[in-house]
Amino acid sequence: xxxxxxxxxxxxxxxxxxxxxxxxxxxxxxxxxxxxxxxxxxxxxxxxxxxxxxxxxxxxxxxxxxxxxxxxxxxxxxxxxxxxxxxxxxxxxxxxxxxxxxxxxxxxxxxxxxxxxxxxxxxxxxxxxxxxxxxxxxxxxxxxxxx
Amino acid sequence: xxxxxxxxxxxxxxxxxxxxxxxxxxxxxxxxxxxxxxxxxxxxxxxxxxxxxxxxxxxxxxxxxxxxxxxxxxxxxxxxxxxxxxxxxxxxxxxxxxxxxxxxxxxxxxxxxxxxxxxxxxxxxxxxxxxxxxxxxxxxxxxxxxxxxxxxxxxxxxxxxxxxxxxxxxxxxxxxxxxxxxxxxxxxxxxxxxxxxxxxxxxxxxxxxxxxxxxxxxxxxxxxxxxxxxxxxxxxxxxxxxxxxxxxxxxxxxxxxxxxxxxxxxxxxxxxxxxxxxxxxxxxxxxxxxxxxxxxxxxxxxxxxxxxxxxxxxxxxxxxxxxxxxxxxxxxxxxxxxxxxxxxxxxxxxxxxxxxxxxxxxxxxxxxxxxxxxxxxxxxxxxxxxxxxxxxxxxxxxxxxxxxxxxxxxxxxxxxxxxxxxxxxxxxxxxxxxxxxxxxxxxxxxxxxxxxxxxxxxxxxxxxxxxxxxxxxxxxxxxxxxxxxxxxxxxxxxxxxxxxxxxxxxxxxxxxxxxxxxxxxxxxxxxxxxxxxxxxxxxxxxxxxxxxxx
Numbered sequence: 001x002x003x004x005x006x007x008x009x010x011x012x013x014x015x016x017x018x019x020x021x022x023x024x025x026x027x028x029x030x031x032x033x034x035x036x037x038x039x040x041x042x043x044x045x046x047x048x049x050x051x052x053x054x055x056x057x058x059x060x061x062x063x064x065x066x067x068x069x070x071x072x073x074x075x076x077x078x079x080x081x082x083x084x085x086x087x088x089x090x091x092x093x094x095x096x097x098x099x100x101x102x103x104x105x106x107x108x109x110x111x112x113x114x115x116x117x118x119x120x121x122x123x124x125x126x127x128x129x130x131x132x133x134x135x136x137x138x139x140x141x142x143x144x145x146x147x
Numbered sequence: 148x149x150x151x152x153x154x155x156x157x158x159x160x161x162x163x164x165x166x167x168x169x170x171x172x173x174x175x176x177x178x179x180x181x182x183x184x185x186x187x188x189x190x191x192x193x194x195x196x197x198x199x200x201x202x203x204x205x206x207x208x209x210x211x212x213x214x215x216x217x218x219x220x221x222x223x224x225x226x227x228x229x230x231x232x233x234x235x236x237x238x239x240x241x242x243x244x245x246x247x248x249x250x251x252x253x254x255x256x257x258x259x260x261x262x263x264x265x266x267x268x269x270x271x272x273x274x275x276x277x278x279x280x281x282x283x284x285x286x287x288x289x290x291x292x293x294x295x296x297x298x299x300x301x302x303x304x305x306x307x308x309x310x311x312x313x314x315x316x317x318x319x320x321x322x323x324x325x326x327x328x329x330x331x332x333x334x335x336x337x338x339x340x341x342x343x344x345x346x347x348x349x350x351x352x353x354x355x356x357x358x359x360x361x362x363x364x365x366x367x368x369x370x371x372x373x374x375x376x377x378x379x380x381x382x383x384x385x386x387x388x389x390x391x392x393x394x395x396x397x398x399x400x401x402x403x404x405x406x407x408x409x410x411x412x413x414x415x416x417x418x419x420x421x422x423x424x425x426x427x428x429x430x431x432x433x434x435x436x437x438x439x440x441x442x443x444x445x446x447x448x449x450x451x452x453x454x455x456x457x458x459x460x461x462x463x464x465x466x467x468x469x470x471x472x473x474x475x476x477x478x479x480x481x482x483x484x485x486x487x488x489x490x491x492x493x494x495x496x497x498x499x500x501x502x503x504x505x506x507x508x509x510x511x512x513x514x515x516x517x518x519x520x521x522x523x524x525x526x527x528x529x530x531x532x533x534x535x536x537x538x539x540x541x542x543x544x545x546x547x548x549x550x551x552x553x554x555x556x557x558x559x560x561x562x563x564x565x566x567x568x569x570x571x572x573x574x575x576x577x578x579x580x581x582x583x584x585x586x587x588x589x590x591x592x593x594x595x596x597x598x599x600x601x602x603x604x605x606x607x608x609x610x611x612x613x614x615x616x617x618x619x620x621x622x623x624x625x626x627x628x629x630x631x632x633x634x635x636x637x638x639x640x641x642x643x644x645x646x647x648x649x650x651x652x653x654x655x656x657x658x659x660x661x662x663x664x665x666x667x668x669x670x671x672x673x674x675x676x677x678x679x680x681x682x683x684x685x686x687x688x689x690x691x692x693x694x695x696x697x
Contacts, residue, residue, distance in 0.1 A: 029183075029268035036257065038264035038618050070653070074613040076191060076266075122652075126613070129648045130606040137370075137644065139419035140380045 005104045006055040008096050013051070016092055021047055023088050027077050042071055047085075054089070054107060061111055066118050073122035083119060086112045183270070185311045187214040190610030193317060193603065196357035201350065203361040204459075208350025214313065219306065225349045226304055230287055232345045237288065243341050246333045247284045250277060256325035256335070261596050262318045265617035273325035273335040276315050280342050283308060313351050316342040318611065320603060321454070321486075322559035322596035339601075344456045356602035359451045363463050367446045368413035374443035380416045381441065384426050391684060393676030396433040398441055401474065405440035406511060408471050411482025411528075412449040412640035415661075421643050423682045424483060424661025430670050431532065431663065435512050435540060439480065445470035448487040449640060454602040461498045464490055467525070468502050478508040479525040483661050485600065485639035488527060489564035496522040513538040527561075529638055532666060533570040536577050542671040547678060548579035550688040551634040551660070554626045555582070556619065556646065557594035558639030568592070571638050571662050578669040583630040589622035599645035612645065613652050620653030627654055636660045 009016060021044050028040065046068040053061035072082040090108045135142060198209035208222045222228065237244045256273040258264065263271040270276060278300070285292035285301040292299035302308070321336035329335075346352065362371035372380070378400050389395050399405065411428065414421040432439055445466045452459035471479055481491060496502075505524035508517040515534045517526045535541050555575055561567050568591045575582055589595050598616030599608075626632040635646055635657055643661055650657040668681045679690050 025267075029266060030270075037267040038621065039267050039614070042617075042621070074190070074610045074652075076186070076188060076610075125652060126609055129651055130609055132651075133606055133644075133648050136419040136647065137414075138417070139422060140383065140417045143383070144379075 005093060008098045009051075009055050009093055009104075011098075012096050016089075016096070017048060017051055019092055020051070020085075020089055023092075024085055027075075027081055029076055039071065039075075043068065046071065050111075051089075054086075054104075054111065057107075061114060062118075065111065065115050069115055069118040070122050073119050074126065079119060079123075083112060083115055086115060185307070185314045187310075187314070190608065192314070193353045193355050193605045193608045195350075196352045196354045200354065200357050200361045201352075204357065204364060206350070206352070206357070207348055210350065214310075219309070219351065221306065221309070221349050221351075225309075228348050229304060229309075229345055232348045233284065233287070233341075236341055236344065237284075240337075240341065242334065242337050246277070246335075246338055247281055247288075249331045250274065250281065250333055251331065253330060255328045255330060256333075259325045259328050260319075261322070261324070261598055261618045262320075262615045265598065265614040266318075266611075270311070270315050271318055273319075273329075276319060277333070277335055277338050279308070279311055279315055280338065309346070309349070309351060312342055312346060316346070317353060317603060318615070320559070320596045320598065320600035320615065322600060323563045324559070324593065324596065327563065327592055340453075340457075343454060347456060353602055353605070355605035355608075356451050356454045359449075359602075360455055360459060360463065363447055363449075363451065367442075367444045367466060368416075369447055369449060369451065370413060370417055372413065372417065372446065374446070377413075377416060377443045377446050380422075381425070381429075384416075384422055385429065388426050388429060388682075391680055391682060392430070392672055392678065394430070394433065394672045394674060396429045398429055398432070399439075400441050400443055402440040403474050405474060406438040406477050407440075408445070408474055408476040408479045409439045409441050409482070410445050410448045410467060410479060412484040412487060413447045414449070414640040414644055415482060416446070418640075418644060420647065420659060420664070420683075421640055421661065423664040423667070424643065426682045427661065427663030427665070427667030428482060428528065430667040430672065431535075431541075434542075434670050434672060435535060438511065440474060440476070442470045442474065448482055448484045450487060450490045451602055453486055453490050460490060460494065464495055465499050467491075467495070468499050468505075471502065471524075472504050477506040478520075479505070480528060480531060481525050482528050483638040483640065483643075483663060485558040485560040485564075485641055487560075487640075488567075489560040491523055491525050492565040495525070510534055512540050527565075527567065527570070529567065529570040529574060529662060532663070533573045536574060541666075543578055543666075543669045544671050545578050545580050545669055546689060547668045547681070547687050548665050549581070550681070550685070551579060551665070552581040552630065552632045553579055553583070553634045553636050553660075553665070554585055554623065554630075554632045555590070556585075556597070556623075556635055556637040556642060557590050558637060558642055559594060559596050559600060561638055562594045563592055566592075571636075574662055574666065575636055578665045581630075583626045583632055585622040585626050589618070595619040595622060597639075597642050597645045597649060599649075600641050604641060604645050609648070613649065616645070616649040617653065619646075620649050623650065623654050623657060627657060633657055634660055636662055636665060638662050 025040055046064055049064035050068055053059045053064050086108045093104050192214035195212055201209035210220050212220050252274055260271055260273050282300050282302045283304045285299050286303055292301045316339050319339040321339050323336045326334040359369035362369055381398060385396055415425040450460055450463045452463040502524045508520045508526045513534055520526045595618040597619055599612045623635055643659055646659040664682055679692050681687055
């Protein structure tokens with residue numbers, strides 16, 4: 001009897017989350033040493049929420065995706081690597097024992113594209129912040145020029 | 148559709164292999180911490196000082212270079228320059244020697260640094276950051292450790308070590324949070340100061356620090372504003388105050404015989420949102436009829452010399468006493484700033500004092516003697532205002548800040564550098580009705596840095612700043628979720644410059660205010676017109692134009 005991949009993921013949730021978190025954490029500069037840091041805890045927290053959204057389509061994935069990409073978008077990690085987190089999960093799910101009635105690929109690809117949008121939005125925000133900061137520093141000079 | 152400019156897949160792969168950071172390509176398992184490579188990439192280094200800036204300051208090795216260059220064009224004999232510089236400083240600064248010798252590597256500091264908490268990079272643990280220089284100290288200055296090299300963790304000074312110093316001592320904001328938890332009392336900020344001094348000897352530096360230093364050296368303030376523009380800026384704010392309140396305040400400049408010289412960071416005179424804090428000061432002084440003057444020469448409270456060298460800090464600071472003496476004032480009142488107060492509180496009295504030509508500060512309004520400022524003759528504006536409020540000398544309407552739900556960010560240097568926790572909170576609670584503290588381990592002496600202090604507030608460093616500011620932003624997020632806080636109040640000019648960016652990224656919708664901006668909003672001025680807007684010309688809640696019950 002085949003079962004839905006979501007069910008298999010839920011049965012192996014704890015181990016899967018641990019494996020996924022360790023892999024994502026390895027991308028940070030300190031690797032496993034990063035574990036005591038606040039950014040590591042935040043990533044761990046967001047991965048939990050994201051995993052819930054992966055399997056439960058009634059949950060809004062936008063919020064956990066927005067939060068995890070906001071953390072990743074300013075790390076010393078290339079975008080390709082940052083956005084590979086859902087591909088990592090796909091590989092891990094596919095290795096889980098048990099037959100699935102259909103693959104998780106569609107769902108994870110859909111979420112990866114959402115993550116791409118969100119990541120880009122955060123990078124755009126950084127760009128805008130830089131521009132605005134320059135203007136704020138020159139506030140009075142610009143005011144005179146624009147008067 | 149074909150694109151002749153697009154790379155072919157194999158070219159793309161080759162480019163990625165060449166450009167992607169080394170740390171992602173290598174297997175680093177089992178390697179020692181100092182074998183972890185240092186990778187300079189966009190967003191994790193500040194631009195070096197321009198050659199003309201170094202020439203202005205007569206600093207070493209002016210040249211065009213970038214941290215991403217393989218060859219940093221260090222001067223001939225740079226190893227000896229660093230060695231001699233370190234030897235000299237070990238002799239002159241007892242604290243440096245003690246801090247090099249006394250760490251027991253207990254790790255109490257490890258998870259206290261905002262840069263470690265925000266990046267997860269172990270070299271941002273204060274103990275390891277200090278170890279970057281201790282390892283060279285052991286090799287060059289302690290025979291026993293040099294012989295037992297591997298056992299003692301000694302290493303030879305190389306260009307890679309210099310690169311590592313540049314990376315990590317410019318990821319320390321000298322905030323001193325780690326020192327609060329160190330059982331040995333080691334102040335990593337002082338180690339950072341020493342290493343930055345050493346790096347400046349060979350021309351390894353940061354333009355965001357040295358350009359303001361050069362400007363300050365030339366015109367007296369960080370932006371290099373000439374006296375007439377400095378005055379024009381303030382008079383322009385006087386016009387704004389009149390528009391909002393109907394009151395024409397009357398600051399004076401370089402006036403001899405004034406009772407008090409007022410000095411504030413120049414960010415309050417030219418930058419947003421600092422200018423609104425300046426408007427608050429001007430309203431306050433008008434409200435109490437203070438006999439004060441502003442100097443266009445001592446036109447900067449900030450002192451980026453502190454992030455450069457002791458000598459430069461002393462030189463830039465000297466203008467405060469020079470100008471106080473020239474103008475014949477009794478004492479100095481200082482505006483809201485962070486590192487300015489560390490310089491004033493901890494160094495100025497002995498560095499450029501004694502200022503025996505000044506009087507022990509006494510408030511002309513309340514008669515309060517500021518005995519804590521007996522040595523420096525300089526009083527913090529938050530203390531001054533708190534005293535005015537305590538004596539009932541200000542007419543305040545805190546409802547005028549009801550459109551703001553506030554929390555307070557303790558600035559590192561004011562909190563840990565001079566122990567001021569209560570005065571700003573006392574003032575804030577008197578000028579607004581909604582105030583919530585952030586979690587206990589993120590305020591007062593345990594306050595988290597904004598992540599951009601000590602000259603790291605450069606645009607090109609934005610990614611790292613966002614990482615370093617993550618702990619502070621998380622604490623703000625906590626009160627935002629719990630109490631709907633939307634206003635972060637602070638008493639530091641660098642905070643006012645850097646926290647708006649941090650909030651916009653991590654907590655969109657939270658705005659940053661200076662304490663005296665809120666004082667200015669709340670002050671009921673004699674003869675004022677009906678107030679409907681705050682100093683930013685935003686509507687006040689319950690004070691709308693057609694609201695006749697006021």
